[in-house]
Amino acid sequence: MTISDERSTEVSGPVSGHPHNTRKLSWTQRPGLLSQNLLTAIVFGVIGYLIGHWFGNYLASGYSYIANSGQNSIANTLALAFGVVGWLGGIGALNYPFAKLFGVDGLEEESPVDNWSKYFRYSLDHKIVGLQYVVGVLLFMFTGGLLAMAIRTELLNPTTHIFSPDVYIKIVSEHGTIMMMMATSIIVGPLGNYFVPLMIGARRMAFPRIEALSFWIFTAGYMVIFSALPYGGFPTGWTGYAPLQTQAGPGMVSYLLGFAVIGLGMILAGFNQAVTIINYRAPGMTWSRVPVFVWSILATAALLTLATPVLFAGGLFGLLDKTVQTAFYVDEHGGSSYLWQNLFWFFGHPEVYIMALPGFGIAGELLPVFCRRPLFAYKVSAAGMIGVALLSFFVWQHHLFQSGINPDMRPLFMLTTELISIPTGFIYLVGMGTLYRAKIRFELPMLFVLALFFNFLIGGVTGVFLSDVPVNVTVHGGFFVLSHFHYTIMGGLLFAFMAGLYYWLPKMTGKMMNKKIGKVHFWLMFVFFNLTFFPMFIIGLLGQPRRVFTYATNLQGLNDFSSISAFILGFSFLVFFFNLVYSMWIKPEVAPANPWESLGLEWQTATPVPSYNFERIPVIMTEPYRYSEEGAPAFADFGPKDAPDSPTHTMA
Amino acid sequence: MSNSAIQSGQPSLSNEEREYEMRALISSIWTGGRLFIGIYTFMLASLVFSYFYLRSSDTGLLWRPDHVTAPRAFGFLIFGLSLVTGLLAYVGRKRLVMGSFQDFSVAAWSGVVTGLIALLLQIIELSHLSFYPGSSGYASTFIGFAVMNIVSLVISAYWLETTVARGMRIRREVEGENPEFSSNPRARAFRADVAAMSYFQVFLTLAGALLFAMFYLM
Structure with missing residues (x-):
């Protein structure tokens, strides 16, 4: 199978090969205190826990067997369940499911900043x-x-x-x-x-x-x-x-x-x-x-x-x-x-x-x-x-x-x-x-x-x-x-x-x-x-x-x-x-680019791996693991190199 | 490379590569829809297994003392509305394939309404039971069924609503082009989503028929 070199002039959108698109960010995803991250997840989780606990106590308040037992499993369950929902809402996991109700199909939820804080976000x-x-x-x-x-x-x-x-x-x-x-x-x-x-x-x-x-x-x-x-x-x-x-x-x-x-x-x-x-x-x-x-x-x-x-x-x-x-x-x-x-x-x-x-x-x-x-x-x-x-x-x-x-x-x-x-x-x-x-x-x-x-x-x-x-x-x-x-x-x-x-x-x-x-x-x-x-x-x-x-x-x-x-x-x-x-x-x-001299595809792209993984979609040419085999073709063809961070094509 | 591609920091793809990824996306929706049915089948199968396990065990002759049954009127209504929801999703998809987005839209919105009414009735039914949740094996499994049915009805209504809302938005985006036949990537993905959604609704209807028979007729 070959992939032609017709270059496109338009790649954004949901099928660009990368989940990120270029839509305008909502206020919750912009950098700053209001953006959603681990901290907001904790805060929302705690709030959810407290609301769930209160609600569970409210629901169970009329049942004598609960009032007399000294233990309210309804409150415990709802507290933890609401805590989980709050945690997910706080990190931003519920933004897209909610936006989908209004027909949105590609809301950007990626952290807009490329620094350490992205590891604490959705x-x-x-x-x-x-x-x-x-x-x-x-x-x-x-x-x-x-x-x-x-x-x-x-x-x-x-x-x-x-x-x-x-x-x-x-x-x-x-x-x-x-x-x-x-x-x-x-x-x-x-x-x-x-x-x-x-x-x-x-x-x-x-x-x-x-x-x-x-x-x-x-x-x-x-x-x-x-x-x-x-x-x-x-x-x-x-x-x-x-x-x-x-x-x-x-x-x-x-x-x-x-x-x-x-x-x-x-x-x-x-x-x-x-x-x-x-x-x-x-x-x-x-x-x-x-x-x-x-x-x-x-x-x-x-x-x-x-x-x-x-x-x-x-x-x-x-x-x-x-x-x-x-x-x-x-x-x-x-x-x-x-x-x-x-x-x-x-x-x-x-x-x-x-x-x-x-x-x-x-x-x-x-x-x-x-x-x-x-x-x-x-x-x-x-x-x-x-x-x-x-x-x-x-x-x-x-x-x-x-x-x-x-x-x-x-x-x-x-x-x-x-x-x-x-x-x-x-x-x-x-x-x-x-x-x-x-x-x-x-x-x-x-x-x-x-x-x-x-x-x-x-x-x-x-x-x-x-x-x-x-x-x-x-x-x-x-x-x-x-x-x-x-x-x-x-x-x-x-x-x-x-x-x-x-x-x-x-x-x-x-x-x-x-x-x-x-x-x-x-x-x-x-x-x-x-x-x-x-x-x-x-x-x-x-x-x-x-x-x-x-x-x-x-x-x-x-x-x-x-x-x-x-x-x-x-x-x-x-x-x-x-x-x-x-x-x-x-x-x-x-680390060297390929410290173990592996033929695996994961080692053939740049390090650190770019967000889109491969500049071009590789075409697999043969079976994996053909080590020490003379004349074995390269595992994959990555097409012509045309970018500075293009992967190495030489395969051992 | 387009401005948007530069902004997102990714290299451009050839048309053939884009088409390859588009097909992967569509087949993912197809596979995902079927796999979701598989997941749901195993979850409902746990309930069916519990029902027959407790029924055949009849521990302390407490499977179903006095042959108690959940309110049949509610049961017929809830199942009937679920059936209508499933049929509307199925017919809506058929009409979409034939080129009528409007028919799909009407069917889907009607399905959302019938699904939500069924959901409401299922919640109300729980306050009209003639038995306590822990009074027998049947009573326990019925509560389990009711909870699972609430989850099913929520998923069903959500998927229908989000699909039709998305369709309407795409219809605006591809103005001048018939979205039912459009080659616009979003329109193609939308059609795959409609197919997956309609299969799931039909599955829920069939599973609902089995569970309805178990809890209200047997």
Whole structure:
């Protein structure tokens, strides 16, 4: 396919290839105190919270059961919901939906100033949204990590306690919920938003406003979930099981609404990514030429858009139980506590793959770069990702092996769960095939990728055991399960995220991360991750249950070993943060245009990436990953160079 | 490079590139519309699943004591108005395709009105129930249905209203040219939006028929 060189004389408007147009700015978007930014979002959020609280009290004032209970879930729910709406209104997310009522179809909402303040505004540039997500997920991770430190501190001693059992379970619950919500977005949000358009040769996202909205909803969801702590927390763990959910205090409202709000953000993010990948691929980028990271985001987007609505509905039903006194999950009134388990896990198990697939996508993307050879069995990798996504809808009942499931159904779900290890195995073997006899460049991102494969092997194999009913019955609710999912999620996803950050930060910021400090970070994180979580398999097999603040005294040695390792693991993240600050601000080192000699499209445009991504729409000429192949054509043709910031056309 | 392009700091595109992006935009609206139906299907399916789960569990024989039913008159009215809204959106789109923006406009505005009346009735119905929200499994799922129906009716009316308002604005912008057949980028995007909107309205009508049968007839 060729693109002619007929130059247009008119490019503005909604189809100029860039979401920004040249309309006159409304007063709310002009520079100055009245422009909409993070500060106005906070102010409007607080005002919304107060109005919602007042309104909830007003509505519920006539009900004696609320007046006598000392707890008004209607007021709590409306306060948080109005707070979210105020937050979104304050940042400017509601300007366009409101203007649409009057027929407007392209209101400019981009920050008119090109300075640091654009990162604190409602931006339609996917690169800015990606960077906003980086900060957002790191904040999430830091909060959840601090709670993890509190948990391990409590478990240092089985008889001397820092927290009461009640406070301990609330810390565990908050840690689990924050981490799971963060993990669903940790790659799709920052790296997916930033790099998917660049990797497919697009000049924009399909729906930039929806993309920006997904981020600001994500931040609102974080605050709602975090609000559970001042509300007294919730005692259910991250799974929120009824009837504990029904009996819990006002913190439970934060959990249910927080999940629903973040779920909405996840649906929007997945929707936008899927539509962008399907429709905005550059000419010549057939499905067999799509980068494997983009495949992983597409499979994840499918899960986000189809599984998350069920969580959203489940959260809505829970909120109705808490506010208008329905009985969805109340057995005594015709409901069923098992209904929540079904709705929750119908989302919850695909969520595991929402977290795992982008990690594998990063691994698949980085392996050819650092092995300098094509990705082994590229099509099998893509098929494996789609296979995992499809099968993940048919396994949720294995979480109910111990509860509300007909025993005769157990073998079916045992089988489907074991089946999913086949496409997962495909993806793993693609990695191994690429590594086999490769001349590996042991750069920092590659170290994290190798660690991912090591960790995921342990997490994956123990997962196969857990899908078997007899083993599941034996170790259910114990530290064995806890260790398994930390190995898959933290050992897989978080290591992949770190690999992605070290690999792509030079593109995002134009600066290299310090290698020496980075290696200290890697080895601390890798070694002490394993020393923290591997003993937990043994602890679990010896019978220690999850979510309990005390344990048998003979397990103190292993627990102390695990706790001390966890503290050093936590310290490794401080090393990472130090490296980030050191490399970006204290002693920045300018990154080369293509520091890893990648063939990826994202490295072929200028750094910093211009707002329109590519001066010309690239035309894809061949398959990706043709490293070390003599005579291989360039991956893409960018047309003639006619601008000062035109990208380099030479492709290794 | 045009003044506007210089102002926005982006290089100009060739006609072929512009057309490529225009097609991407239109197919995005097409894909997005269908995907939105998929998202909504899974959300409504959660309600349907809950209904049949609680019905078959019949915990403590409290699925539906005394066979209580929500007010049928309200149910028929709300569903009837939703059906009319869906039909108006469908017929309006057909008339637009045939070249009559005026017919589309009348149908769409009528659809907005019927949708808003249905929304009002759905809210009023909640204050005329013969059961408490937590009195049974049926009562709980009915409240869930009513809330979801309110959301559906709001989305339906909003999408209809914004589409027709946009159409009217575009009609003014492409004065002298028939917007139904105009090659103006905004007119093309508008037509894609109308198609996506009308599919969603038809979907809502079909889903509404299923839910109406579940809660009022079964």
